[in-house]
Amino acid sequence: MPLPRAFAPLRHSVFRTLWLATLASNIGGWMQNTGAGWLMTSLSPSPLMVGLVQAATMLPVFLLALPAGALADIVDRRLFLLGAQAWILLMALILSALTATDSIGPWGLLALTFAIGAGSAMNFPAWAATTNELVPREDLVGAIALNGIGFNLARAVGPALGGFAIAAAGPEAAFALNAIAFLILIMALIFWRRSEPPNRMPKEHLLSAMRAGLRFVSASPGMRAAILRACAFFLFTAAVWGLLPLFVRQQLGLGPQAFGMMLGIMGISAVGAGFALPALRGWLDRSGTVFWASLLAAAAMGILAVSHHWAPAAIGMLCYGAAWIAAGSTLSAAAQLAAPAWVRARAIAIYQLSFFGVMALGSALAGWLGGSFSVPLALGLAAAGCAIAAFLVRGWRIDSLALAEAPAAAASMPQPEAPADELRGMLGEASGRVMEVVRYRIDPAERSRFLALMQEVRRVRLRAGAGSWQLWEDVAHPDRWVELWTMGSWTEHLREETRLTEADRAALARAAALHRGEAEAGPEAARFLNVNP
Structure with a gap:
């Protein structure tokens, strides 16, 4: 069965x-x-x-x-x-x-x-x-x-x-x-x-690994969207966690048994909604699930704001628990799908840090409003804020992550020459910064398209660990372009290749396909080592 x-x-x-x-x-x-x-x-x-x-x-x-x-x-x-x-x-x-x-x-x-x-x-x-x-x-x-x-x-x-x-x-x-x-x-x-994939590269150092994680998240539209949607949801829904004891004691006039009952109702609802999520995914995509869960959470907090009896309050907690698990699980899945294996734990840590932070802030703000004014007012404002935020961030989609499975375009990738034998001994973890260069020749009629493609190339380089990225246009020869980016060391440069996903390679290939050099050869790539005499 x-x-x-x-x-x-x-x-x-x-x-x-x-x-x-x-x-x-x-x-x-x-x-x-x-x-x-x-x-x-x-x-x-x-x-x-x-x-x-x-x-x-x-x-x-x-x-x-x-x-x-x-x-x-x-x-x-x-x-x-x-x-x-x-x-x-x-x-x-x-x-x-x-x-x-x-x-x-x-x-x-x-x-x-x-x-x-x-x-x-x-x-x-x-x-x-x-x-x-x-x-x-x-x-x-x-x-x-x-x-x-x-x-x-x-x-x-x-x-x-x-x-x-x-x-x-x-x-x-x-x-x-x-x-x-x-x-x-x-x-x-x-x-x-556990079967861990083989990795011939030396282990990353803690500080450089943390920097690489921050750079990846800052240059990843999928991670940024998941974090923004999570902040918009948890900032306002955290009001229930901060106000529930006061709500039960002051607004409902009940004791600790009712407080435990409300938590139990929310937990049971969350469990039930978790079981229903697979069927829901047949009707809604991830962005839609978070949007409607946010509206359900707003409605739940609105019900709590006007409730003075345990029965409608229980209905509010029932809706709240379902909305909480639907949005929380979907956003967590979006964050995990947006991060490749090499950086996944770091990216998830930043995501968790973000929503824990806004939950603490939202709970504290709700508690201050409830103590300074009234619990119904604080819950009502949280409900309104949750609904408004849901509409404001709706355009930040968390469904484009399927692009991670897209095949790379059939264009040649620029390959630099091998290092000279006399310099190989200088290359390693302590080599100093490495500047990478790719030279393009682009038909001026394709300038706008090339610039649009290079925006994604920039994000690819930064996600892979680049410390800086620049694109230069030759003012004397409008068809000539130079892309520059730096890596922290030669070892970091070697790691860069292993960090590229299929979607990243496809983005680089699409930009390379616009190059028009002699005999349609690909763009020229080079690497330079930083030397301070």
């Missing part, structure tokens, strides 16, 4: 094993958060200290996302993931032992919570980039949706299990169960036999 479409990625055994293990670790993480928050109410019950527990969990994402993404791209990803899980396991065991012996104080709890958050921050981009390796391209969006379903299941189940564990054996039990959950994930990673 065939699996339903939503479960199709689970037919891949490695993905299924790691998904189940990750579900266990996510449940453990929510148990850890519940236990830490509850323990802090005993150690130091001030609202500031309790709030700092959540801050200690999230702050590592802002500090470590980009270096974590760079490391996940330049070292063995399986070993990197194992190291991150082992770190979390060790910190959870220390926290459990200190709590069981009454040896933990409020600042020690914050320090260990930060340490566990650091392990999670290191894990985020590496795990997201790994999904592409576990399922074929046609199952990627479904796999990402299943990851979102697993996260929401954990968010619904983890705090409840954590509460039972705390009631039965104290916070140390929640911390110990978190350690066991991560031990399960470690065992799954140990049994994963």
